Amino acid sequence: MFIQESDLFKDLGDQTMAELAKIMVEESYNPGEEIYTRRDAAQNFYVLWDGRVRLSIGDEAEIDYTVSKRGEAFGWSGLVDRECYTSNAQCLVPSTVYKMDRQELARLFEKHPETGMLFYKRLAGAVVERLVCNYQAFLSEGCLKGVTSYGTGQVMGSAED
Secondary structure, eight states: OGGGGSTTTTTOOHHHHHHHHHHEEEEEEOTTOEEEOTTSBOOEEEEEEESOEEEEETTTTSEEEEEOSTTOEEOGGGGGTOSBOSSEEEESSSEEEEEEEHHHHHHHHHHSHHHHHHHHHHHHHHHHHHHHHHHHHHHHHSSOTTOEEETTSOEESSTTO
8 A cells, every 4th residue: 555655654554554545535636726725624634646735824825835745744734633724735736645534543543542653753753844844945045935845855945936
């Protein structure tokens, strides 16, 4: 299963992975399509299979982050008990993602607490990595407005680059 390539799901155990496969839903989006907006209820968690998804925070996209690495996660707001997403997620190119309902995922990790603990530890690491990436973008540009950082660690000077 491809999801095991993702750092978040690596080595979580065969039983957990089999149950995870049952709750994952594959979705495809066209360029320009929104997966969610920052005002939407944070009901789902996503993992990129193919494509590029722009995450933007703020009304004028003060912070941009592009999810571009296979297995990279986004939409984690619901997993940390936020009511709404904190960003907008828009596809830049044709994209395929795997969606997981936050309640089903929570039930799975309640059933397998050791696996859940490992997952959330890795999720915390991913959050920190994204914060560091945006902080480095801030340092290199002097501000985050118009700065696009990619899941690969690449930082561009403007959202149009």
